[in-house]
Amino acid sequence: MVFFAANHLTFTRNYPLINRQTGGCMMLTLRFDENKCLACETRDCLTKCQYLDMDVEEAALEIQNIIQGKDSRVLHECRTCYACEEYCPMGNHPFYLIVSRQEERNIPPLPEPIIQQGVQLGIPFRGEPEISEINGPVLNMGVFSQLSHLAQGKLFDGLTLISTDKRKMHHYFCNLMYLHFARISVINERVPDIIQTIAAHRPTEVVHFHDECYGTYNSYAQAFGIDVPFKSIHLFEHLYNRLVELKEEIRPLGYKVAYQRPCSSRLSPDKHLFVNKIFDLIGVEHVDREYVDENALCCGSTILSQRQKGSRKFCLDLQNKNITDMKKAGAQLCIFNCPACMQTIGKQVAESGIMPIWMSDLCRMAIGEKPA
Amino acid sequence: MDSIYAALMDIVGEDYVSNQTEELFTYSKDLGTSEPQWPDYVAAPKTVEQVSRIVKLANEQKLAVVPLGGGLSLAGLALPLRGGITLDLKRMDQILELNEQSRYIVVEAGISHGKVTAYLHKHAPRLMHSEPGAPAAATIGGNLAIHGQGDLAHPYGFNSDMINGLEVVLPTGEICRFGSCAIGNDWYTLHPLPDLQLFLGWSGCTGIITKVSLRLFPCKKFQEQDLFIVQDENLVPEIIYEMTHIGMAEDIMAISQEIPPPFNRLHCILVNISGDSKEELEFKRQLIFDGKLARYIEDGVGGIGAVGQKIERPQVSKTSDWRKGGGFEYVGSIVPVSYYPECYRRGSEISARHGIPYTVLGRVVGSSHGMMFSWTYAFNRADEETVRHAREALHETDRMVLELGGTLWKPAVFGQKLVMDRMDPNTLQMMKKVKHLLDPNGIMNPGNWEVA
Numbered sequence: 001m002v003f004f005a006a007n008h009l010t011f012t013r014n015y016p017l018i019n020r021q022t023g024g025c026m027m028l029t030l031r032f033d034e035n036k037c038l039a040c041e042t043r044d045c046l047t048k049c050q051y052l053d054m055d056v057e058e059a060a061l062e063i064q065n066i067i068q069g070k071d072s073r074v075l076h077e078c079r080t081c082y083a084c085e086e087y088c089p090m091g092n093h094p095f096y097l098i099v100s101r102q103e104e105r106n107i108p109p110l111p112e113p114i115i116q117q118g119v120q121l122g123i124p125f126r127g128e129p130e131i132s133e134i135n136g137p138v139l140n141m142g143v144f145s146q147l148s149h150l151a152q153g154k155l156f157d158g159l160t161l162i163s164t165d166k167r168k169m170h171h172y173f174c175n176l177m178y179l180h181f182a183r184i185s186v187i188n189e190r191v192p193d194i195i196q197t198i199a200a201h202r203p204t205e206v207v208h209f210h211d212e213c214y215g216t217y218n219s220y221a222q223a224f225g226i227d228v229p230f231k232s233i234h235l236f237e238h239l240y241n242r243l244v245e246l247k248e249e250i251r252p253l254g255y256k257v258a259y260q261r262p263c264s265s266r267l268s269p270d271k272h273l274f275v276n277k278i279f280d281l282i283g284v285e286h287v288d289r290e291y292v293d294e295n296a297l298c299c300g301s302t303i304l305s306q307r308q309k310g311s312r313k314f315c316l317d318l319q320n321k322n323i324t325d326m327k328k329a330g331a332q333l334c335i336f337n338c339p340a341c342m343q344t345i346g347k348q349v350a351e352s353g354i355m356p357i358w359m360s361d362l363c364r365m366a367i368g369e370k371p372a
Numbered sequence: 373m374d375s376i377y378a379a380l381m382d383i384v385g386e387d388y389v390s391n392q393t394e395e396l397f398t399y400s401k402d403l404g405t406s407e408p409q410w411p412d413y414v415a416a417p418k419t420v421e422q423v424s425r426i427v428k429l430a431n432e433q434k435l436a437v438v439p440l441g442g443g444l445s446l447a448g449l450a451l452p453l454r455g456g457i458t459l460d461l462k463r464m465d466q467i468l469e470l471n472e473q474s475r476y477i478v479v480e481a482g483i484s485h486g487k488v489t490a491y492l493h494k495h496a497p498r499l500m501h502s503e504p505g506a507p508a509a510a511t512i513g514g515n516l517a518i519h520g521q522g523d524l525a526h527p528y529g530f531n532s533d534m535i536n537g538l539e540v541v542l543p544t545g546e547i548c549r550f551g552s553c554a555i556g557n558d559w560y561t562l563h564p565l566p567d568l569q570l571f572l573g574w575s576g577c578t579g580i581i582t583k584v585s586l587r588l589f590p591c592k593k594f595q596e597q598d599l600f601i602v603q604d605e606n607l608v609p610e611i612i613y614e615m616t617h618i619g620m621a622e623d624i625m626a627i628s629q630e631i632p633p634p635f636n637r638l639h640c641i642l643v644n645i646s647g648d649s650k651e652e653l654e655f656k657r658q659l660i661f662d663g664k665l666a667r668y669i670e671d672g673v674g675g676i677g678a679v680g681q682k683i684e685r686p687q688v689s690k691t692s693d694w695r696k697g698g699g700f701e702y703v704g705s706i707v708p709v710s711y712y713p714e715c716y717r718r719g720s721e722i723s724a725r726h727g728i729p730y731t732v733l734g735r736v737v738g739s740s741h742g743m744m745f746s747w748t749y750a751f752n753r754a755d756e757e758t759v760r761h762a763r764e765a766l767h768e769t770d771r772m773v774l775e776l777g778g779t780l781w782k783p784a785v786f787g788q789k790l791v792m793d794r795m796d797p798n799t800l801q802m803m804k805k806v807k808h809l810l811d812p813n814g815i816m817n818p819g820n821w822e823v824a
């Protein structure tokens with residue numbers, strides 16, 4: 001059966017989410033418990049930050065300022081790496097709060113034209129997607145239809161791909177990247193409609209190709225009270241489970257690898273564990289380096305364009321630090337899952353003599369398949 | 373047998389002449405909104421002597437001769453408005469000399485830009501010429517005949533400023549050379565002899581360019597495209613001024629288009645830079661982005677959209693993809709860079725009036741000495757109503773350019789008339805005299821640049 005999604009919700013040109021039936025706009029608010037922050041002793045969200053140099057006292061003060069909607073240097077200096085979502089020991093949402101405040105106080109991390117361009121990037125403009133009911137597990141390519149070719153071979157058997165048409169992929173775009181743009185409002189306006197589009201396929205479960213989609217429907221949606229009517233599965237969890245099923249076919253690869261952890265992985269730290277589980281299973285050595293796991297460095301994709309003085313240079317130094325660290329640790333391959341990371345530093349990684357490769361390809365190689 | 377056909381056959385050989393409807397049909401059209409215009413004959417000469425003989429024949433028979441290169445100039449400029457012979461020059465595509473040390477290449481004028489680029493890539497990778505953003509089939513001669521501009525417009529100006537010598541078949545059939553080659557020397561300079569070349573920008577009305585010595589320039593090992601974005605169109609001229617002061621770029625273009633959405637109401641300034649080492653590239657980036665442009669970034673009114681991208685020519689032709697039917701045509705103009713904001717605003721108004729998503733582009737020519745600004749209008753070839761809208765939009769734009777104080781670039785006949793209406797009478801008379809002196813029978817591309 002084929003039908004069009006989102007038949008009672010629509011966006012106007014300026015993106016307020018209008019409910020056609022009631023004519024009203026949806027307001028979504030962040031579920032943030034400030035008492036948790038008051039009870040927190042470590043203030044890890046800010047003290048662990050790799051980009052802000054802050055002690056516990058200052059952090060306590062700045063967190064209060066942010067909670068109370070006052071100005072804070074954090075709002076001006078945040079590199080939007082998402083990591084504080086992971087650092088927070090209280091399960092609160094410091095990063096979502098920071099971004100919300102940046103938007104409320106109009107302290108955008110990026111210049112306005114870059115924000116505008118980014119926001120416009122997510123506008124579907126080539127017609128509605130044709131929705132077929134799957135009634136089974138799906139792999140959601142999100143806004144990366146052009147990477148559909150990566151999802152081939154035994155590891156993806158049994159998954160039906162959705163969002164494979166790049167003309168229509170914006171209907172599946174989770175929009176979470178607007179966290180970098182201080183545009184919570186845009187995410188909140190668009191996400192419910194995207195959820196409906198995915199749900200219209202009637203998936204029994206949704207494996208998300210990109211961490212960011214997984215983070216959207218698992219972390220962000222919950223934080224903002226957005227209902228998600230489907231079960232989400234992280235790609236790494238899926239790959240791991242399939243590899244276990246195919247264990248007999250695995251031939252240890254024996255490479256030394258580094259992993260470029262994407263910002264959105266901070267929204268699902270419990271799934272980050274699957275990186276090492278996969279590496280162990282397929283016999284690759286995750287090299288011991290400084291910028292790994294919690295200390296992972298941002299690829300710099302949006303830092304390059306940030307308003308803070310010297311951001312471009314800062315970004316280059318950051319990338320250099322990251323790649324030098326991979327090299328020093330003896331990595332032969334650098335494993336990527338995020339297309340933005342791959343696009344931003346993949347070439348530099350290759351130029352430094354380390355081969356950039358997709359996680360899905362690495363896993364496929366382990367079972368004797370050729371990388372896509 | 374038709375005697376003219378027989379004479380043409382005698383000159384170029386049976387395989388390279390036609391008066392058959394199915395072949396003439398192809399030559400009766402161009403890509404834009406122009407109505408079809410049918411030639412009586414098509415001939416494809418191989419040598420300058422053949423060109424000369426055809427032109428002499430045409431003079432005897434008082435037949436029009438219309439030179440044709442790639443046929444990509446879009447404004448109907450190579451359509452035979454008065455019938456006659458369409459002279460397809462694409463067989464004249466030989467590379468005659470490459471002089472690396474003196475940085476020039478001598479080619480036959482029917483050679484395509486794509487072929488020159490491919491040749492240099494293979495035989496002289498450290499040299500390049502200024503290739504226009506047109507499809508690779510665009511010819512060297514056709515581009516010079518309309519004063520085109522290419523990848524090296526910012527440092528070196530118009531493509532027609534980058535020549536060291538010309539060979540031309542005059543409308544009366546004589547073969548003439550200009551520059552050092554005219555005195556039997558190598559083709560290394562156009563100056564300093566008295567200025568006689570009256571062929572550039574004439575759309576083939578004063579003669580047929582048959583050979584060209586093109587200047588070549590250093591082609592550096594690494595090349596990249598960077599992108600700077602602003603929302604306020606008024607900032608574009610000053611940003612370009614800053615960039616051209618630094619002088620690090622090879623090409624600077626500003627584009628804005630309604631579709632796809634990321635370009636809508638934004639001004640994307642594409643900056644092509646090159647270097648023989650990564651350090652050279654980074655040095656240039658520093659000067660551009662960390663120097664003069666830093667204040668726009670910190671003020672939040674301009675931002676780095678991308679750095680280190682593969683160079684891609686802006687594909688204004690893509691604009692035709694957004695609408696069914698694949699047609700588009702643009703008005704080009706040369707304006708001061710300071711006109712950018714007004715050109716953009718007026719252009720998007722015209723587009724809106726005709727229900728066409730707007731597409732505008734400005735390319736810096738020289739060190740902010742001027743800008744080629746174009747307005748592209750898409751239409752559906754199968755829908756006469758959309759063709760009419762595009763045509764009207766083109767005409768409105770022609771008028772608007774002149775009202776603003778701009779100069780039309782490669783105008784169609786409609787625009788040529790507007791230009792000549794405004795032209796200083798003495799200049800116009802001079803044009804008439806030149807044309808009459810060179811082409812007494814009025815056979816060369818008649819209907820174009822025709823002074824009443």
Ligand SMILES: Cc1cc2nc3c(=O)[nH]c(=O)nc-3n(C[C@H](O)[C@H](O)[C@H](O)COP(=O)(O)OP(=O)(O)OC[C@H]3O[C@@H](n4cnc5c(N)ncnc54)[C@H](O)[C@@H]3O)c2cc1C
Binds near residue numbers: 439481510514520
């Ligand atoms: C998508 C697109 C992008 C473009 N971008 C650019 C650009 O960036 N820069 C640019 O300059 N142009 C551009 N153009 C315009 C045009 O295609 C080029 O200028 C091209 O070089 C014209 O050459 P041609 O061989 O197609 O000329 P034609 O269209 O064949 O001829 C142009 C005119 O010159 C005359 N002519 C042709 N050959 C000769 C000759 N040997 N001697 C005398 N007269 C002759 C013809 O009669 C005609 O009047 C673009 C066009 C398109 C479709």
